[in-house]
Amino acid sequence: MAEAATTTPQAAGPARLSAGTVRQYLAARSRLGDGAVRVLLLRAAPDWDAPAVQRTAGGLRARVTVAPSVLAVHELILGHLDAASPPDPGVLVVLTDCEDTDLDPGLLARVYGGRIRSVDNWEVVREAFDARGIDGRLRGESWAAEALMDAAATRGWPSLGRGLLSRDEALTRLARRRLRLSRQDTDALGVPVTHDDGERIDAVALFRWTLTPGGPDLLRELRGPERIGLSAFLGEPEQAGSTGRIITALVDAGHGHDAAAYAVVCAALWGHAGADHELYRARGRAERWLGEQPPAHGEDLDRLLASFAESGEAYVRGLLDRGEHRLSDPVLSRAAQLVTQFGAQSAAAASPMLAAGLDARFTAAGRALAEGGTQKIADAITALAQHALASVDTTPARIERVRMAARLWRWLTSRPTREILSVAEGIARQIRELGWVDRALEHLEAGGDTDSVLADAYSRIGEQVRSERRALDHAFSERLAVWTADGTVPGAMLTVESFLERVVAPVVASPGHRVLLLLVDGMSAAIAAELGEELRAHWSEFDPLPEPAGAPARRAVAAALPTLTAVSRTSLFAGTLMKGDQSDEKRLFPEHPCWKGTPAVIFHKDDLRGPDTGSPFSTALTEALADERTHVAVVLNTVDDRLGKEQKLGDGSWRVKEIGGLEPLLRAARAGGMTVLLTSDHGHVVERRGRKADAPAGSVASARHRLPGGPLAPAEIELSGPRVVWPEPGARIVALRDHDARYTAMKAGYHGGATLAEFTIPLLALLPFGAEPPTGWRELGEPAPAWWTESTESMDIPTPDASGAKGGTEAVGAGPRRKQTKKTPAVAEPALALFGEEQAAPPAPKDSTSAVGPGGDPATALVERLMATELYQAQFELLARKPQGKAVPKALVALVEAGTLTMTALAERAGQPATRAPGFAATLAQLLNYDGAQILEILPDNRTLRLHRAQLIDQFGL
Secondary structure, three states: OOOOOOOOOOOOOOOOOHHHHHHHHHHHHHHOOOOOOEEEEEEOOOOOOOOOOEEEOOOOEEEEEEEOOHHHHHHHHHHHHOOOOOOOOOOOEEEEEOHHHHHOOHHHHHHHOOOOOOOOOOHHHHHHHHOOEEEEEHHOOOHHHHHHHOOOOOOOOOOOOEEEEOOHHHHHHHHHHHHOOEEEEOOOOOEEEEEOOOOOOOOOHHHEEEEEEEHHHHOOOOHHHHHHHHHHHHHHOOOOOOHHHHHHHHOOOHHHHHHHHHHHHHHHHHHHOOHHHHHHHHHHHHHHHOOOOOOOOOOHHHHHHHHHHHHHHHHHHHHHHOOHHHHHHHHHHHHHHHHHHHHOOOHHHHOOOHHHHHHHHHHHHHHHHHHHHHHHHHHHHHHHOOOOOOOOOOHHHHHHHHHHHHHHHHHHHHOOOOOOOOOHHHHHHHHHHHHHHHHHHHHHHHOOOOOOOHHHHHHHHHHHHHHHHHHHHHHHHHHHHHHHHOOOOOOOOOOHHHHHHHHHHHHHHHOOOOEEEEEEEEHHHHHHHHHHHHOOOOOEEEEEEOOOOOOOOEEEOOOEEEEHHHHHHHHHHOOOOOOOOHHHHHHHHHHHHOOOOOOEEEOHHHHOOOOOOOOOOHHHHHHHHOOOOOOEEEEOOOHHHOOOOOOOOOOOOOHHHOOHHHHHHHHHHHHOEEEEEEEEOOOOOOOOOOEOOOOOOEEOOOEEEEEOOOOOOOEEEEEEEOOEEEOOOEEEEEEEOEEEEEEEEOOOEEOOOOOOHHHEEEEEEEEEEEOOOOOEEEOOOOOOOHHOOHHHHHHHOOOOOOOOOOOOOOOOOOOOOOOOOOOOOOOOOOOOOOOOEEEEEOOOOOOOOOHOOOOHHHHHHHHHHHOHHHHHHHHHHHHHOOOOOOHHHHHHHHHHHHHHHHHHHHHHHHHEEEEEHHHHHHHHHHHHHHOOOOOOOOOOOEEEEEOOHHHHHHHOOO
């Protein structure tokens, strides 16, 4: 039997050296770069598969070769040092596993250092960083030394100034360089600078890296030990934590580029959706995307994914908020694909990031509008506004339409009366209430919605609003017909012919005031409401009529008839009822006695063009604006021109920048300290599925009026009297009183009829903040009606009094409403049923009209109850200087009525000097803001106050 062979274990040979290690070793030996011909012997495995010639970051070039035997070492040394001509490069590096004792001592003395040098990887790393030492924790990462040296292939590591090289510092720098996670910065001159510093690699840096072309591939292509080591490092809590663990798992599974999209879907699955079987199945499909070896299992994986998803969703929302759509749009598009792949559609509907979540919120808003309920609708709008896509593309206009629908719902629910008591009451109501209704309805009509539930809600609300408006316009036209036929004196009502005398003349008479009259041809009360809202952010608005008995209010001006430019505009500029043209206006406007001998000039459309490219105005207009004595009027035709050409589709908003010339004129007015009066010559109705009305041949005079003759249709009314000045003074015309009728071919909108929208001319009186107002002017509070706000605290439903002036109207399709008498307590009636079924009315709040009896003032009653509370009296006693008289009660009533008021307007309402307005506001805040509650809020402009009535009622137990 043969003997078993025996072997003795062989000692492990020298390690194989990488190109990076060799380069770093060479870079640390400065003498090798002195230009001399040298040979460097390194103990290593005689194995080399990198390029023979290596170049260090410092520019040293060396040829690397291997010598597996003593003879090979001798030949290489002699061949290099004794070459006939200087070798290139001059440094030869020989990798050999021989020992010093194997070589000829005389030959060994000719090599660099006189011996075969051993390479300590960590010593090379220390020298590469110019560090005084290596952190022990770093030495424990056996894979890191070679990786650090190899990563310094093209450029060295920055010096630590003899500091200690810590594990976190080294691995962070390595990760940044290997994965191209370098931070970008600029120097003092704005030149881009790349930083491979040791600053923590957080979740944001990793998500952005995954969206970099080729970024995740850099990690996958690293050698195994380095890839595993860096992946573990990135997943540590001090770095990217759970996000790092999930992203590196995704990279290993080949899904690294989709990390951000995956996070958005995971946020829906693990953060927003309710649990059901479909959800768990979708989660299982999503988990399988992490590969065969996920970073955790069970509940631990759930926690990891939930944390990762939260970070990813925040990252993508940040992209959207900063407008980085180049990155965010592909992410969300890919996320939508993953939703389908994972079967996560129900979870996506709950997402505050995905388009499916936005669609679901629009559907929910449609249901809320259909079902009713102030809080439910407000919550639906809040959810829409909080979605990440709320400000993207056309979504803001869609959300604004939902808000407008909610406002119309609140208006309908407030039971608006259909009774118009007089022409004056009608146009006042149009400017303070119905114009806002028209504005909201126009937003709905301009766009509708692609969501069928929401579109249906819009249609139903719009139908009811149009029905209410039709009834109001018919009632108004009846009053208008009687008033014009009788030739009744307008009395206190502003009219086009009295505008210069009653509004402009007092401004001219006030020292230091110069007028800029801007007439926006065709501007309706609805457009004025929208422009006024924007302008009030930069201008103070005033009531220009001195009526101490009433609260300041936005004013309306009655047009002449028919409501055409040639009639109303000329009458306004001439100060008398007449028909005319631009030449009449230019001649009569400066001659009006309101100017009291000062120069006044008017500019029409063709007078505005600048003489060259750089001029915003014509030379004449520029000179007039610069002349400190001249009063200026300018006609702006944007609205009227658009009515004849195109509808506003998609976005129903009218903004200052859309009115050609308005922005530069307002800037000029501010610079010149001018008093701005923004008005119109008539309103208009918008074309929305209108019909062409029949008219006798030859009788049509405009799109909305005709000459008398033939029977009157329900949509028509005959007008006569001194206000009808066309075709001659005192003539008779037939005017349309429905919004959806016309006599002529279809355009974007029309005027000439007898609706409130056409007959009511808005007036905005504006001054720069802080300017001294003309004599008799009073600053306005918030001009929007109470139902316009989204706050539920403004939704007290008024109970009709005996006259019906402040009462309700009939619900569409309902029977007549029961009248209330002074002897009968008000009975809560069902809320207006928008979609066919009546809903139970909410309990009447303690400060509703019924609390003070028929005809009472709920604001005064609320303030009286407030002042009677022990808490209020205790707060009053704490005031260092107690206000005397009725200033505080008046101010509180004004705040309850208006909700929002400027400090100066509030001081005026309370009978206090404007100079004391800030101090008076501070006193009221000290009085009401008990225990840290912000009942009276000072807005960020530091000049406007807002009273939160619901909090007031709750805090003081009212």
